[in-house]
Amino acid sequence: MKYAGVGLVMLAAICWGISGGIADILMTKGWDPMVISFYRGAVGFICFLAWFLIRFKKNWTFSPRLYLWSLLAGVGVAGNFTFYFLGIQASSIAVAATLMYTAPVFVLLISFLFHIERSTWFKWACIFGVLMGIVLLTGAYNTESISVSLAGAAAGLAAGLSYALFIFGFKNASAIGKPQTTLTIAFFSFCLILLFFTGSGEATKVLTSSDLGWFILLGLVGLEYRLYSM
DSSP states (O other), X not given: OHHHHHHHHHHXXXXXXXXXXXXXXXXXXXXXXXXXXXXXXXXXXXXXXXHHHHTHHHHOOOOHHHHHHHHHHHHHHXXXXXXXHHHHHHSOHHHHHHHHTTHHHHHHHHHHHTTSSOOOHHHHHHHHHXXXXXXXXXXXXXXXXXXXXXXXXXXXXXXXXXXXXXXXXXXXXHTTSOHHHHHHHHHHHHHHHHHHHHOHHHHXXXXXXXXXXXXHHHHHHTTHHHHHHO
């Protein structure tokens, strides 16, 4: 079971990389990152809703705290998807993905702040290792030939912070209810948030576009949250 969990995490990371490539293709075709983010989450919501309804009686839980934490997780997902794609647009897939994975750093720092985790030298060494890897990849050590724009770096870090928000929200919600319930509520709130910023007009254009297949594929490949929750 231990190795199966590691395998699922690895598969989720691969899916994340593939979804970034598909998003890059759609942005090259002229689609706005907000629209791309919306459909990635909307397809995911449909899948999670079906997963939830299969065993509705077992999955349903009435708890205001569950709804609150799930909503917070949805806000995190919305920010994560959007800032990740904006980071790709402003820099590159490699840079955006790397900066997004600063999420563990944010998680540890917040955990230290609220005394959820104990501060140890080993954990600080892990944070330092992550930051050094980011510096080496982005070339931030060479200020004369830095390859990352300020907008790209900011979007990537915001994606990481949003991912950390999702982790906290999902962890607390899952302690109360089933992952199916948490993910369904989270992605429903995600769709409402992104639809508000995207607008129904832009969203409906996709339905009659020849790129609809790419959007559906992006949503299916982007179900790595399902793999993380298993």
